Amino acid sequence: MNASPRRKELTRLAAQLFVQEGFDRTTVRMLAQEMGIKSGSLFHHFKDKQEILAAVIEEGTQNALSIAKAALNTCDADPESRLHAMARAHLETLFxxxxxxxxxxxEWRRLDPAARAHLGHLRDAYEALWVTVINEALAAGIIHGDRFLVSKFILGALNWTVRWYDPTGQRTPDDLADELVAMIMSR
Amino acid sequence: MNASPRRKELTRLAAQLFVQEGFDRTTVRMLAQEMGIKSGSLFHHFKDKQEILAAVIEEGTQNALSIAKAALNTCDADPESRLHAMARAHLETLFxxxxxxxxxxxEWRRLDPAARAHLGHLRDAYEALWVTVINEALAAGIIHGDRFLVSKFILGALNWTVRWYDPTGQRTPDDLADELVAMIMSR
DNA sequence: TCTATAACCAAGCAAGCGCTAGTGTGAGTG
DNA sequence: CACTCACACTAGCGCTTGCTTGGTTATAGA
Known part of the structure; x- marks a missing residue:
């Protein structure tokens, strides 16, 4: 389907409901009500409920990818700056x-196989950026350890922030990124 | 309800299905079939579907708590050993x-408020162990940083392992724990 | 003014959901 | 023997689900 501005707005609303209730418990009637239309009208914009989920995830991943690329293009070239930039970009888009x-x-598991394959490639492209930056940091000796485990630990710590971080508090996402990088860097 | 051995086995089967399909998509008919009984019979053992979820989570959290306590009681008293022990215990029970x-x-969000309150206290008791150990490590100067953030990052990295760790691979959970502790310790 | 098209609506279908009611049944107990 | 009780069964109620249908309205270009 197309990418009309209306559809984009509907996707944003759907994302909010999916977070609030979970994909399975979000009914097409709830989605429609939130969008100010009737449930039948929803299927004019999306062919089925699955497609709404895919649209939400695609939107987010595209943004993550472009933000990370922009960050790497504007930061200093040394491995430490690039590591900082990726961590900051990750949390920036995350919030x-x-x-x-x-x-x-x-809700990744709720995607049907076709959508999962398509979006999987997008996500791989994003993770490739991380792999590069972490390899550089390891080569420069500013962090140490198994490259696979280090990647997973860093991304795990970052992704888990969505479970506890309070944006209305005093800490900014940049604070978190800096603290994490400081924690894992050898001194 | 009671804690009969039968119920314990049913809880184990339910946990497996909840992971495979997610709580919402797991129907009482699927649960019953997996247990080798009819759907109606299920309600002899559990008062409703919610109670099955609560039983699964309670079982897991109790085990985590006793494993962590045992680990802290048998390890050396220095902060580094205790940090190691907690990380190992966490991954041991996790897998x-x-x-x-x-x-x-x-699936925590699917708990009704009553169950969430009860199980929340259990989880708090477990996290309190972590807080103690991390405070000791900070005081001893073997790790650095904001105590709140450090806790969250460590637990995030550890919990996220369930998303990528392959138990059939070469790495043991203990390997992961050691690598993580090495990564965050000042050298 | 005519027409194409995007957007919407009311109504409802078939399937599946959690859960209940009422009824055996076989093992243990007095 | 009579009785209880844990456990399982069949049958289906009342409701919600994702999605479809057939038809109406708003808007904009020719």
């Missing part, structure tokens, strides 16, 4: 598009 | 009772 990313992280 | 813990981590 700017929080709903979409929570859905991507916790 | 010994993998199904129960995955349910606890990702």
């Amino acid at each position: 700017a598009d929080r709903n979409a990313h929570v859905v991507a992280l916790f | 010994a009772d993998r199904n129960a813990h995955v349910v606890a981590l990702f």
Whole structure:
């Protein structure tokens, strides 16, 4: 289907409901009500409920990808700056598009195989950026350890923030990123 | 309700299905079939579907608590040994009772308020062990940073392992624990 | 003014849901 | 023997689900 502005707005609302209730418990009637239309009208915009889920996740992942690329293009070239930039970019998009990313992280299994394959490639492209930056940091000796485990630990710590971080508190996402990088860097 | 051995076995089967399908998509008919009984008979053992979820999570959390306590009681008294012991214990229970813990981590929101309050206290008791150990490690200067953030990052990295760790691979849970502790310790 | 099209609606279908009611049944107990 | 009780069964109620249908309205270009 197309990418009309209306559809984009509906996708944003769907993401919010999916986070609030979970994908399975969000009914097409709830989605329609939130969008100010009747449930039947929803199927004019999306062919089925699955497609709404895929649209939400695609939107979020695309944003993550472009934000991370932009961050790497504007930061300093040294491995430490690039590591900082990726961590900051990750948390920036995680909380700017929080709903979409929570859905991507916790409702991934509800995607049908076709959508999962398509979106899987998108996610791989994003993770490839991380692999590069972490390899550089390891080569430069500013962090140590098994490259696979280090990647998983860092991304785990970052992704888990959506479960406890309070954006209305005093800490900014950048604070979190800096603290995490400081924690794992050898001194 | 009671804690008969039969009920314990049914709880184990339920945990497996909840992980495979998610709580919402697991129907009482599926549960019953897996247990080798008819759907109506299920309500002889559990008063409703909610209670099955609560039983699964309670089982997992109790195990985590006793394993962690045992680990702290048998390890050396220095902060580094205790940190190691907690990380190892966490991953040990995470993969010994993998199904129960995955349910606890990702289906927590499906608990009704009463069960959430009760199980919340259990979980708090477990997290209190972590707080103690991390405070000791900070005081001893073997790790650095904000105590709140450090806790969250460590637990995030550990909990996220259920999303990627392959128990049939070469790495043991203890390997993961050691690598994580090494990564965050100042050298 | 005519027409194409996007957007919407009321109504409802078939399937599946959690759960209940009422009824055996076989093992243990007095 | 009579009785209880844990456990399982059949049958289906009342409701919700995702999705479809057939038809109406708003808007904009020719």
